[in-house]
Amino acid sequence: MRPLFWLAVSLSLLLLKAVASNERHDPDILMPLNQSALNQELTDSVGKVVLINLWATWCSPCLREIPDLLTLEAELPASDFRLVAISMDDPYSKDWVAEFKSKHFPALTSFINAELDMDALVSMIDPVWNETLPTSYILNRDGEVVEKIQGKRPIGFFREKLIAAGL
Secondary structure, eight states: OHHHHHHHHHHHHHHHHHHHHHHTTOTTOOEEEOHHHHHHHHHHTTTSEEEEEEEOTTOHHHHHHHHHHHHHHHHSOTTTEEEEEEEOSOGGGHHHHHHHHHHHOTTOOEEEEOSSSHHHHHTTTOTTOOOOSSEEEEEOTTSOEEEEEESOOOHHHHHHHHHHTTO
């Protein structure tokens, strides 16, 4: 009887882990992202073309670009493409940013930079980032940065760059 009990406990824990993993990317939740978590997100995305987008609530070009990125995310198969949006707003403003995102971009799954120094997070991708927003990085299926895009660009530009990266 004891082995069955432990089997049931183990299966329950695995199920809870799977549910928690799916909830981790719920668009209603703005998840803090530090260097370790970003590394895990990128590791989990190997095999897909990834578009990392750095944005902020105070950046009007960012806010004009987000609808195009959401269109791309809806058009492209999740098995081949991943959008990783990261708010670069102050980590202490997480609740306000979550409210803003919920009101203006409810479908956007986004993280918020949890590092006190925003360069600490971005330096994992780009050691010479100049703090321009929006900034996007396209990673190929091997997880290598193949394109750095600064400033708002039209959706067609992103499509071309994603195709060039292996979509």
